[in-house]
Amino acid sequence: MNHLLSIEELDRPAIERIIAEAARFAEVSERAVKKVPALRGRMILNLFYEASTRTRSSFELAAKRLSADVVNFAPSGSSVEKGESLKDTVLTLSAHKPDAIVIRTPWVGSAELVTRWCSAAIVNAGDGKHEHPTQALLDVYTLRGRLGALDGLSLWIVGDLAHSRVARSNILAFTRMGARVTVAGPPTLIPRDMETLGCEVRHTLDELHDADVVYALRMQQERMTQAWVPSLREYATWYQVNARRLRPRQLLMHPGPVNRGVEISGELVDSPQSLISAQVEAGVAVRMAVLYELLAGASGPASSSLRPARPLRSQRQPDPHPQPA
C-alpha cells in the first residue's frame, strides 16, 4: 500500500490487516511512555484545508507516538490566501521532502490528485463529500473490539447522507466486512441513486429496531441556511436517535462532534450503549497503523522516496466507448 485514498480501493484483507496492526498499536497508548521509535526521523505533513480538531490532532498524536516529526500546515494565513493553487502548495511543501502528507480538503478527489505531484505517501483525511477512509477504519476497529465480527450485522446510518464523506466510506467499509447497511434520512438529504453504494435506503426510522448498530451522522447547522429540512426541530422529531427509538441491545456510534438534542438525545451520548468515546480512542491507534503501514509496512519499501509510483487511477484512460445497448 503506497497511499490511503479511499475505502473503495481496499478489499477485506487490507482492512483486516490495518485493524490487526491497530490492535497492536493500541497497547502503546496504555504504557507510561506512550511512544515507539517505529518512524523516527520520518516527516509527516498535516495539510488541512478545512477546520478539524479531532482528526488533525489524532493524526498528530499518532505520528508523535511513532516518533515521527510532524508539521501542521493550515491554509489560513498562508500563501493559499494569496491565491496559490493546490498543486503549487503541494509542490512547495514537497520541497521539504515529507515522507507522508495527510490531507483534508473540501474537494472530491484531491488526495488522489496530490499523488501525481509528489512522491510522499498520501493519506486522505477527507476529500469533500467523497471519502474519509481513516474514520471508517476506526469505526470498523471499534465495532470489532466490541462485537468481534461484523458479518451478518445490520447497521443503520442515519442523518444527512448527502453531505457526508463519513457515510460513503462507512457504507463501503461495513459492507466489505460482511454487514448489511441501511441508510435513513430526510429525502432531501439522501442523494439520488445512493443504493449504488450497496445500501438500502429508508426515509423513516420505523424499522430502526432491525439494526444491531445505529450510526448517527452530524446534522450540520450550516445546512439549515439552504433549507434542506424545514427546521432542526422537525428533523429531531423524525430522525433523532433517542431512548424511545434505541433499544437496549442496540449500539450507538457517531463521528463527532455531536449536536446533543439534534441527531442524538443528550442522555444517549453518555449511555453504556454509546461507542462514541471508544471511537475517538480508536482513532489514534488506527492512524498509527495506517502511517506505519505506509511508511514502514511489509508491503512498502523503507524509503518512500525510492518507492516506484503506483499507476494512478486518475491517469488511466477512461473508457470513452460506452457499449452500445
Next chain:
Amino acid sequence: MRPDDLLVHRAQPRCDLLFNDVHVIDPRMRVDQRLDVLVRDGHIVDLSEPGALISEAQAAGIEVMSGEGRHLLPAFFDPHVHLRTPGQEHKEDLETGTRAAAAGGYAAIVAMPNTDPVLDSAPLLRSLRAAAAREANVSVAFLAAITQGLRGEELTEMAELRAEGALGFTDDGKPVSSAGMLRKALQYQRLCGGVLALHEEDPSLSAGGSMREGPVAATLGLTGIPSVSESTMVARDAELALYEGARVHFQHLSTAASVQAVSAAKAAGARLSAEVSPHHLLLTEDAVRCLDTRMKMNPPLGSEQDRRALIDGLRSGVIDCVATDHAPHAREEKEVPFEQAPMGTTGLETAFAAMHTKLVLTGELSLGTLVQRLTAGAELFGLAPFTVARGQSANLALVDLNARWVAGEHGWESRSQNCCLAGELLSGRVLLTIADGGIAYRQRAFAVVRS
C-alpha cells in the same frame, strides 16, 4: 446586412486545385460518387468523370491532388464555438481557434458572446469583426448576447447588433432564467430577426453541481445536476417559442427528455432547431469516475439512455446538427480538483474523426447523415449551406477515412489541450480544408502529388 456578409475571415490567396478521382459525398446535392473536382481562383468550376480534367489541370500548371482512397466533403459548419476573445486569450483567440477549426474540417464557425467583456454592444461587435477580418483562418460569425452582461435582466440593443452583423443571439453559458425576459426577446426578434440560441438550464436545480446527478455522482460524493434542469427549460421555452411564433435554436441537448420535448414541440409546429455535441453522443457519466477534469462540461455527460436518445434524435433529424461547444481552458485551470475546474472540453479537431470512428464505423449513423449534420448549422442560422457544386466558392474538406491517429499525440492547433477525447485512437483524418476559396489547413504529413 446580406447573409454572406455575416461571415468574416482574413484575406487569403484563392487557390487553384484539382482533386483527381476523389469520392465526393454531398447529401444536399445527392452526390455520392467518384469525380474530378476542379477549383480555380477559389471557386468550384467543374465536376467531371474521374480523369476527365487532369490534362486541363496539368496544362494550366495546377496542383493535382490524388483522391485515391480519399473523400471530398462540403466543409463543416460549427454553430457553437468559444473563441475566448476578447479577454481570455490565454485559453484561445481568433487565430488559434480558427486554426483548430480548419484542422477539423470546418470552414465556418459561430463564436459565442460569453467573453470578457460580454459581446453585448455594437462597438465591441465591430471591433471583433475587424479582428476576424485580420486573423480568422476560416469564416467566423458572431452571436451577440440576448441580455446585457448575460445577467438576464435587460435586453441588449438587438436591432443595432443585428445591423452591425450579429448572426443571432444567445446568453450561452447561462440560461435566460426568467420566462418573462425570454418572452420579450422572442417578441423583439420580429423586429431584428436573427435566431435565438438557448442554453437550457434551471439554476435553481443545477446550482453547485459539477456532474450529472445519478449513480456515479452518488458514489463520488459530487453534487449532481439533475437531467430535469435542462429538459424542463427546453419544454418551457419551446412553448414560449410556439406562442410567440419565434425562431429558437436549442444548444447542446444532453438528455432524453429534452429530445422528446423538442420532438413534441416540432410536431406542434414550433419553429425550432437543436444541436448536440460529440461528447454527449460518445461519452457518458461513467467517464467522470476517474475525476478527469476534461470530462467536466456543461451540460454534463449523461446516462447511457440519454446517449442512445441523442444518437436516435440526430439520426431521425429531431436534432438538426452537430455543434462542438469547443470550450478551451488553460492547463492550470483544469489541473485542480474536479469541483474547482471550469466546465468545457475542446472539440473542433476531433469532432469528425471521433463521430466517424464511433458512430459511422459502428453502424449507428451513415456517413452521409453525419456530413449532413456537420454542415446543417449554416441553414439553421439563415446562411447558404456549403455544397460541392459548380459555381460555388470552395468550402471543402478532404478526408482520409482510413487514416488512424491518436487524438492529441502530436499536440493541438488549439491553444488549449482540454479535449475529452485525447488519447483516443480515431479513424478518419482531415487532410486539407478550403475555407471560402483559400487553403485554411493542410495536414503536415500529407503528401502532395504534383503534376
